Amino acid sequence: MDKPxxxxxNNTSGDLQVNLEALNILSEIRQPVVVIAIVGLYRTGKSYLMNxxxxxxxxxxxxxTVESHTKGxxxxxxxxxxxxxxxxxLLDTEGLGDVQKGDVKNDCWIFALAVLxxxxxxxxxxxxxDQNALDQLYLVTELTELIKVKSCEHEIDDDSCHFARFFPAFVWSVRDFTLExxxxxxxxxxxxYLEHAxxxxxxxxxxIQNYNFPRECIRNYFPSRKCFAFERPVASADKLRIIETxxxxxxxxxxxxKTQKFCQHIFETARTKTLQGGHIVSGTLLGNLAKTYVDTICSGAIPCMENAVTALAQIENSAAVKQGHxxxxxxxxxxxxxxxxxxxxFSDVxxxxxxxxxxxxxxxxFKDDDRKCQGELMRVIHLSYEQFHQRNEQExxxxCTQVIIDVSRSLEExxxxxxxxxxxxxxCFIEDQKRVVADYKAFPGKGIKADEILNNFLNGKEAVAQAILQTDKTLLEKNKEIEAERVKKEAIERDMVVMKQKEEALQQNILAQQRSYEENIQQLKIKMEEDRIKLLEEQERVMDSKLKEQNALQEKNFLEKANRMNAEIENLRQEKAKTESQSWVSAALETVGTIATVALPGWGKLAGVAPLILSKFVRN
Known part of the structure; x- marks a missing residue:
């Protein structure tokens, strides 16, 4: 993009809406994205930093001027x-607190969307x-009312303690800082300085509760915090108005x-945008995420991170099946x-x-927990394989039919x-028929039906050959019997060759299904191991931040608050132990085996083979 x-x-009714042109741009970005959003009061120099x-x-x-210049x-x-x-x-947001707009609700949603x-x-x-600056950041105290982590509220007594797992890193940029x-x-x-504040x-x-509340929210929601204090960029107010020139x-x-250090910090430390569980967000996914949240807000509901991820998973997984197929x-x-x-x-290809x-x-x-979408991919690929296999045979x-017609035209006449x-x-007939066979076999590229079509042709000529044999008076009856037996034996041998080829083709089909199953299991296992590592990193990061916060509370003698965090930390330890276990990987792989019996016709015949294959992947 050459410009933002x-x-x-906001549409004409004042409701939020996503710009379709921007969505189209994001939909073309298949790379992972690092998303930096900036918020703050209007006329505080946000846009300069983003540029x-x-x-x-x-x-x-x-x-x-004194009005907010960036809208939405x-x-x-x-x-x-x-x-x-x-x-x-880079996401530059509408300046908060614009007196002309005077829409606190709009400010809240802009703030929440920037976080999400x-x-x-x-x-x-x-x-x-100072207290005034924190009061201006009052919107952070509204986040638990604007955003939900789980769809079922009873599962979590307090969403705020879980926000740290999914919220972005926090950077406070203090402009025109003059203190020592x-x-x-x-x-x-x-x-x-930030931690002291x-x-x-x-x-x-x-x-005191009013004093502590915004501070507690920042500490709970944003465990990763950084501060930059910028001196005034120019001494003259006149120059400040034309700073971009x-x-x-x-x-x-x-x-x-300081601007250079700020940019360097963002470039080197800002993480790739991820969803719950560590799934990396592409531009396409970011656009869908923005639309999902805005649609939820416009419906009057509260954006729920779990629901958003589930909705995105359905969209992405269907698209993944289509793209793979x-x-x-x-x-x-x-x-x-x-x-x-x-x-x-053909099976190798x-x-x-x-x-x-x-x-x-x-x-x-991602989040294809029941493996239905992976099963759907197995199903549509198998159907396509069967169609291509039939096409291969038909072509x-x-x-072969055309070749046999061409080379046997003189014989037929x-x-x-x-x-x-x-x-x-x-x-004479036998010699001419042998020349037909030789010419047919010499024709290149006939494919997998070559022997079968030839066999059908020769079988079709048996009655003709028998009639010619019986009318040929130069042959003795004994010789005719011997010749008839030879022809019969050759026909049986040809039938056996064709039958063997059909059995081999059937075996290739079964082998293709087995290889399909093994490949699905192998790649899913790799994917799940990668996801497990990401989840462990996420859990470790949150647990470290909670322990750090607990220690800080204990040092300041906030023992009651520190003790309340014990349950959170213990829950995190249990989650981490569960993630470290291999049992959930085994269960997921077994699910693929169940799906395979539906997605791959004939796989049920290999019911004794599947557990052996599965156990190999689970052990390794």
Whole structure:
């Protein structure tokens, strides 16, 4: 994108809506995305920072008046400067607290959407981190009313303690900072300044509760926190109004240095956007996520992260089945020259194409817990395999039939003309028929039906040969009996060859189903192991943050609050132990075996084989 575009806006009725043009742009981005959203009061320089992250002087509108210039949520997608094959998605939000708009509810939803869509959330404020600044961040205290983690409220008594698992990293950008970074006369870092500002006060009075509440929310919701304190970019207010037109040498060096550090931090530490369970979000998925949340808000419901993920999974998994199947169909057509010489040759191409199709599905799908979508992919690929197999046979049969017609034309004409109904005619017929067979066999590329069509032709000529044999007076009756026996024996041998080929083709079909099952199991196991590692990392990160927060509370003698966290930490330990167990992997693999009996006709005949195959994957 060479410039930003509005992603979420207000329609004429004042309701939020997603811009279709922006959705189309996101739908074309199949790469993982790193999403940076910035919020804050209007006219606090949010857009300037976002332009710098985009590596541009201009882009997001800065404005120079007392009104909010950015409306809704604007999006700018650029290549990530540090992460190869990733896209950096920058979301600049409408300035909060616009007196002209005066819509607190709209501010709440803009704030919530910025949190829900981002992997790093930047809050921009002016001056210092004091009570006034925290009061302006009142929207963070509304998040439990605006966002739900689980669809069933009774499953979680307090959603806030679980937000840390799914919320973005938090960066507080303090603009026009003029204070000296010291506490009790000792120098502190910007991060220590933020943590000092978030320190709770002891006591239970209403005033102290009001003081602590926004701080507790930030500490609970955003365990990963970072602070940047920017000095004023220019000394003159006149220059500040035209900052986007100024060269860097016209800006204050400390401001430029801090801006560079801010951008470097974002580029190096901002994580790829993920969903619950660690599934990586692409541009396509981000667009669907934005639409799902906005549609939920417009319906009057509260956005639920679990429901959103479930809805996205249904969309993505169906698309993954379609994409995998389309790849299979395209590659079969591209790699196969019909008819193939053998059934094994076609089966090998099928196996290679199916492997790639499964990989495409596995890479894109997520939360397919019942494996129905993976089973659907198995089913449609098997049906397509059967159709291609029938096509392979039919094209071979058609070609072979035409070849046998062409090479036997002279033989047929002479039979019709009675040429062989004479003394010595039988031997002449046999020699001419052998030449037909030789010419037929010499024709290349006939495919898997070559022997069967030839056998059908020769079997069809048995009655003619027998009639010619019986009328040939040059042969003795004994010789006729011997010849009849030879012809009968050859016919049986040809039938045996054709029957063996059919058995081999059937065996190839069964083998293809077995390989399909094994490939599905193998790739699913790899996928689940990767997901397990991501989930363990997520659980470890949250548990570390909870332990850190508990220690901080204990150091400040907030023992009651620290003790209340014991249950959360114990639950996390139990979840982690369950994730480390292999039992859930085994159960998922067994589900694929059950699905295979439905998706792969004939798989039930291998019921004794399936458990052996499955046990091999479970052990390894």
């Amino acid at each position: 575009i509005c992603l979420i806006e 710098k992250l985009a590596g541009k002087q201009r882009g997001f509108s800065l404005g120079s 949520i604007w999006m700018w997608c650029v290549p990530h400067p540090k992460k190869q094959d990733h896209t950096l998605v 869509l981002s992997s790093t959330f930047v809050y921009n404020s002016m001056g210092t981190i 970074l010291k506490v009790n006369g000792s120098p502190i870092t910007e991060d220590e 978030l320190t709770l006060k002891p006591g239970c009075s209403k005033k 100024l060269n860097e040498d016209e800006l204050e060096p400390p401001f430029l240095e 389309e790849h299979y169909m395209k590659e079969i057509e591209r790699r196969t020259k019909f008819p193939t010489a053998t059934a094994e040759e 099928h196996t290679a194409c199916e492997k790639e199709a499964i990989q495409i599905f596995i890479n894109r799908s 071979s049969a058609n070609l 002479q039979i019709t003309a009675g040429y062989y109904s004479r003394p010595g005619g039988y031997q």
